Amino acid sequence: MALTGIQIFKLLPGSNCKKCGSPTCLAFAMNLASGKAELDACPDVKPESREKLSAASAPPIRPVVVGYGDTAVKVGGETVQFRHEKTFFNPTGLAALIEDSKSDEEISALVKRYQKLQYARVGLNLRPELVVVKGGARLAAAAKAVVDNSDLSVVLYSEDPAALKAAAEALAGKNPLIGPATKANFAAVAEVAVAAKVPVWLKAANLDEVAELTKALSDAGVKDLVIDTGARTPKQALQDSIALRRAALVGQNRDYGYGTIAFPAEITANLALQTAVAASLIAKYAGIVVLSDFDGATVFPLLLERLNIFTDPQRPMTVVEGIYPIGNPDENSPVLVTTNFSLTYFIVSGEVEGSRVPCWLLIKDSEGLSVMTAWAAGKFSGDDVGIFVGKKSGIVDKIKHKSVIIPGYAAAIMGDMEEELSGWKVAIGPREAAHLPKFLKEFKVA
Amino acid sequence: MAFQINTVKYSGKINETPLGVKKVLVGGQGAYNFHDFEGTLPHKPKLALQVWDMNPGESYDGPLAEAFSGVLDDPGAWAKKAVEYGADVISLHLKSSDPNDNNTGPAEAVATTRKVLEAVDVPVIVFGVDNVDKDKDTLAAVAEAFANKHLMLGPVTDKNYKAIGAQALAYGHSVIARSPIDVNLAKQLNILLMDLGIKPENILIDPSTGGLGYGMEYCYSVMERIQMAALVQQDDKLQQPIVNIVGEEIWKSKEAGQPTSEHPTLGDRVCRGVLMEVTEAVALLSAGSSLVVLAHPASLKLVREYIDLVTDGGEAKAEGQPDVPITPLA
Numbered sequence: 001m002a003l004t005g006i007q008i009f010k011l012l013p014g015s016n017c018k019k020c021g022s023p024t025c026l027a028f029a030m031n032l033a034s035g036k037a038e039l040d041a042c043p044d045v046k047p048e049s050r051e052k053l054s055a056a057s058a059p060p061i062r063p064v065v066v067g068y069g070d071t072a073v074k075v076g077g078e079t080v081q082f083r084h085e086k087t088f089f090n091p092t093g094l095a096a097l098i099e100d101s102k103s104d105e106e107i108s109a110l111v112k113r114y115q116k117l118q119y120a121r122v123g124l125n126l127r128p129e130l131v132v133v134k135g136g137a138r139l140a141a142a143a144k145a146v147v148d149n150s151d152l153s154v155v156l157y158s159e160d161p162a163a164l165k166a167a168a169e170a171l172a173g174k175n176p177l178i179g180p181a182t183k184a185n186f187a188a189v190a191e192v193a194v195a196a197k198v199p200v201w202l203k204a205a206n207l208d209e210v211a212e213l214t215k216a217l218s219d220a221g222v223k224d225l226v227i228d229t230g231a232r233t234p235k236q237a238l239q240d241s242i243a244l245r246r247a248a249l250v251g252q253n254r255d256y257g258y259g260t261i262a263f264p265a266e267i268t269a270n271l272a273l274q275t276a277v278a279a280s281l282i283a284k285y286a287g288i289v290v291l292s293d294f295d296g297a298t299v300f301p302l303l304l305e306r307l308n309i310f311t312d313p314q315r316p317m318t319v320v321e322g323i324y325p326i327g328n329p330d331e332n333s334p335v336l337v338t339t340n341f342s343l344t345y346f347i348v349s350g351e352v353e354g355s356r357v358p359c360w361l362l363i364k365d366s367e368g369l370s371v372m373t374a375w376a377a378g379k380f381s382g383d384d385v386g387i388f389v390g391k392k393s394g395i396v397d398k399i400k401h402k403s404v405i406i407p408g409y410a411a412a413i414m415g416d417m418e419e420e421l422s423g424w425k426v427a428i429g430p431r432e433a434a435h436l437p438k439f440l441k442e443f444k445v446a
Numbered sequence: 447m448a449f450q451i452n453t454v455k456y457s458g459k460i461n462e463t464p465l466g467v468k469k470v471l472v473g474g475q476g477a478y479n480f481h482d483f484e485g486t487l488p489h490k491p492k493l494a495l496q497v498w499d500m501n502p503g504e505s506y507d508g509p510l511a512e513a514f515s516g517v518l519d520d521p522g523a524w525a526k527k528a529v530e531y532g533a534d535v536i537s538l539h540l541k542s543s544d545p546n547d548n549n550t551g552p553a554e555a556v557a558t559t560r561k562v563l564e565a566v567d568v569p570v571i572v573f574g575v576d577n578v579d580k581d582k583d584t585l586a587a588v589a590e591a592f593a594n595k596h597l598m599l600g601p602v603t604d605k606n607y608k609a610i611g612a613q614a615l616a617y618g619h620s621v622i623a624r625s626p627i628d629v630n631l632a633k634q635l636n637i638l639l640m641d642l643g644i645k646p647e648n649i650l651i652d653p654s655t656g657g658l659g660y661g662m663e664y665c666y667s668v669m670e671r672i673q674m675a676a677l678v679q680q681d682d683k684l685q686q687p688i689v690n691i692v693g694e695e696i697w698k699s700k701e702a703g704q705p706t707s708e709h710p711t712l713g714d715r716v717c718r719g720v721l722m723e724v725t726e727a728v729a730l731l732s733a734g735s736s737l738v739v740l741a742h743p744a745s746l747k748l749v750r751e752y753i754d755l756v757t758d759g760g761e762a763k764a765e766g767q768p769d770v771p772i773t774p775l776a
Contacts, residue, residue: 082674084667116775117711121659207449234755234762238732239451239483246452270764275721276752277762279728280480283666295772297713300701301725304659309729311663343661350660350700434698435546 003056005033011049012042019043032057061248061257064199064224066093066177066288067153071129075226075287076259081245084313090259091310092281093288094128094302095155097265100135100142107142111150114294119303122319122342126303129153132265132290133167136160140167147174155179155201155261155288161188168196177201177226177261177288181217183209190220199224201261206230207243211255225258226287234277237262241285259287266290271298282306316368317342321388323395324349327358331400334359334445336429337389338407339366339374347433355437360395362404364388371409382416390421401445405429453484458680460673460736461647462488463687465535465620466569466596472650472736473687478673479734480756485677490753491731493746494535494571494739495528496693497521499550499558500542509716510697513743521558522565529566531743532750537571537691538562543584544575552587559588563595571598571622571739573691578605589613598622600689601652604635611642622689624652627664629671633683640683650737651686657695658726665690666733673734690730693741696723706773713773720744720768728752744768 009029020041022028031037032053039045039053063077073093080086096114098107111131118127131150133143134157143154154176156167164178178196180203181189193200200222204210210227217225229240247256262281264274271291275298278289282305291298311317319340326349338348340363352359364385366374374380389395389404402424406414408431417426425446430439454477462474472492477485501518502510513531517523525536540555542548559572572588574581585599586609600622602610607623614621623639625631632651639649653669656662669688675681696702702719704712712718723745727738731753740746748767755762 082667082670083663084671113775119711211449233759234752235480235757235759238480238756242481243449243451247449250452268762268764270762270767271770272717272721272724272748272768273751273762273764275770276724276728276748279725280732280752280756283729283732293770293772295713295717295770296709296711297717297721297770297773300712300718301658301722304701304722305662305725305729307659308661308663308666313663313667343656346660353700354703438546 003033003053005030008032008053011045011053013044013046015044017044059257060252061259062223062225063090064226064259065175066155066199066226067130068174069151069153071151071153072175073129073153073288075261078245078259078285079249081249083309087312087314088310090287091306092286093130094294094299094306095130095132095288095290096128096294097132097134097157097290097292098142098146100133100138102142104141104145107145108149111146111152114152115150117294117296117299119300121307122317122345124307126307128294128299128303130155130288132157134158136163139163140170143167143176144170147171155290159185161185161192164189165192165196168192168198172196175199179203179226180228181213183213186213186216187220190217190222194221199226201226201228203228204230207240210244211253214255214258227256227258227260228263229260232263232266234267234280237267237277238280238284241281245285260285261288261290262286263290265292271295274298275302278302279305283309318368319345319363321363321365323393323398324361324363326352326361327356329358329360331398332445333399334405334440334443335362335389335395335399335403336360336405337362337364337385339364339369339371339380341366341368341370341374344370348436351433351436352440355440357437357440359440360398362389362393362395371407375410375413380410380413382413383420385413386417386420389417390424403427403445405443407431451483454478454481454678456485456677458677458682458685460676460687461685463620463647463650464596465492465598467594468567468569469596470534470569475677475734475736478677479731482757487757490757491735492534492737493532493749494537494737495531495533495743495746496537496539496739496741497524497528497562498539498541499555500548502541505698508703509719510741512716520561522561525562526565528743529568532746533568535569535571535737536562536566537573537739539573539694540575540584543580545577545580552584555584555588556591559592559597563592569596569598571600573600573622576601576624578603582606582609585610586613589617589619593617596620598650600624600650602635602639604631604638607635607638608642611639611644614648615642615644620648620650622650622652623686624654627654627656627668629668629675629684632668632672633681636683636686646682646686649686650689651684652689652691655690655692655695655730657699658722659701660695660699662726662729666729669730669733669735687736688734689737689739690727690735691739692726692730693723693739693745696726697741710773710775714771716744717768717770720748724748724752
């Protein structure tokens with residue numbers, strides 16, 4: 001559990017030597033408690049104190065990396081129950097379940113299709129990352145077919161340790177998550193995991209058994225664990241997910257301090273209902289959710305939800321300053337300028353696209369503020385925006401007219417802009433983006 | 447030692463709020479939604495379908511127009527169809543009154559509301575167009591014309607709460623208090639409305655719902671904070687049930703409209719739109735929503751199934767839920 005500054009201070013040398021960069025040991029202790037300093041900065045701390053301090057500073061939910069390359073997913077590592085308390089760090093991994101009874105050709109076709117489900121969104125690439133390969137006899141071959149035909153990472157699903165061993169070896173270097181470790185097979189699965197240096201997921205019958213298994217696996221040398229509580233109804237899956245998060249953070253119980261994997265795919269065969277269940281588990285704490293298949297209609301909504309829920313509420317999402325062409329604009333197309341708050345960008349670009357009028361959208365850096373706040377804070381002033389449009393952005397090289405549309409909420413900057421942009425016509429657009437299509441259809445460039 | 451869940455002690459409760467003349471109850475939560483292992487949740491969240499006062503034209507092309515084909519020109523028939531689809535509540539949106547649109551007047555709003563009230567006997571929300579002055583006129587007229595029908599009038603904001611609030615109070619309606627994704631502003635507006643004399647149980651909170659992928663997270667977190675204040679910190683100025691207008695936000699988004707043929711990686715257009723609506727609804731329900739306004743009947747059916755499963759427990763049955771057609775990607 002986390003120590004207070006005073007508790008940490010008692011474990012420090014108390015010499016006020018300043019070697020750590022802090023003026024006193026107490027100041028250093030306070031910095032440690034608030035996460036602003038690292039214990040390694042103190043050269044004189046005693047080994048036994050170090051042990052106590054590092055045990056206390058270990059994360060309450062152990063972060064575990066699953067997979068490799070671009071599709072590696074971090075499970076666990078969360079520190080709060082509600083995203084407004086700080087942020088959620090590690091977005092839920094999305095997995096599709098493939099049975100190894102399918103042929104290599106079928107698997108190849110499936111994962112090639114999954115590979116195409118990628119969506120660009122302001123500097124981010126949204127995509128599902130994982131495939132769960134389930135079975136026994138053909139586990140290794142099927143898993144190999146996944147990684148040979150895609151860059152998706154793999155979760156192995158077999159209660160047969162021999163099958164897991166063969167598949168883990170076939171996926172050397174790909175860091176698959178292997179399991180389930182159960183009461184019946186955990187010793188053998190642990191042995192495979194230790195040898196292959198891969199993380200393990202465990203499947204329990206209930207929450208009591210979860211603690212038994214995490215302890216047993218940890219004692220057997222497997223520290224990187226992911227929990228399946230065994231819940232296979234929507235109600236139990238949600239309740240277990242909440243119970244685990246609280247046990248780790250409120251109860252500070254290390255036996256429950258791991259991320260989770262949940263199986264909507266085994267709750268219902270219906271993909272639409274699986275999506276609803278997955279939506280609740282992305283909001284409420286699942287590390288990985290497993291669906292029976294991927295299709296854009298199911299995966300895209302969940303990716304958007306995940307993007308929203310795991311956005312850091314402490315930092316506004318921003319878009320890079322620059323020119324954003326929408327619908328193949330030409331030299332006579334209208335030019336709009338707005339702020340770089342990502343929501344502003346999304347909504348404005350969506351409406352412009354919806355209008356089917358090709359436009360140049362200029363995004364001016366406003367430190368992530370929306371139009372009204374940016375204007376009020378002086379981050380979207382007439383001079384700045386004028387210089388940006390006339391010189392900095394480079395839009396003059398792309399157009400033959402001298403018109404620019406500003407947001408209705410920033411109407412007050414028009415005068416200053418026209419002063420800065422001599423010969424330009426500054427038009428005031430609507431206040432609400434929803435009225436842009438109508439505005440653009442009637443707008444004529446000067 | 448058997449596992450014990452770390453429970454939350456709830457000292458507050460969400461108001462149990464009666465809707466419509468039939469007094470359909472929403473709210474009443476003594477715990478976070480779906481947390482029935484640590485508190486009482488007397489009512490399942492309710493689901494509404496939206497009805498426009500005019501043919502939505504382009505705004506309803508594709509999946510929504512198909513679902514409501516033949517009734518889009520008649521708000522009464524549309525509302526009836528929505529109730530047949532299982533809506534607990536009808537949300538009538540006075541779109542034609544928008545000064546940027548047809549700018550129809552209070553008389554038309556009253557006539558349309560009458561059509562809907564004559565067609566259905568479920569509770570009815572009457573929504574303006576979020577234009578402070580225009581809504582003041584239309585909603586005041588609607589309030590007066592339907593005394594004691596216990597409509598829910600919205601959106602009421604800090605700019606027009608006096609006029610609409612006074613009419614709601616005089617003629618026995620509830621108000622939907624809309625504040626811009628902010629806990630303190632939501633609280634302030636509730637205080638203003640209560641100071642007017644409106645009973646706490648005649649107010650619903652509309653926290654301003656952002657679309658999925660378009661700022662839903664702001665609304666999500668404000669809702670969690672409102673629920674925390676109401677239930678754990680016993681803040682009686684925030685104990686109103688929350689209503690979320692989800693359907694409209696989803697179906698106006700670019701992604702819900704893109705045809706499958708042009709964007710095969712987004713999958714089947716109908717399913718995608720429905721599942722976007724469902725995903726947002728489920729997320730907001732877990733953040734504390736008591737009433738969700740949807741647009742597509744398939745979304746309503748699926749969200750209902752989810753609510754039943756997560757409340758009543760038991761194995762998931764998928765009967766009647768849509769099959770997701772897998773779009774091949776060459």
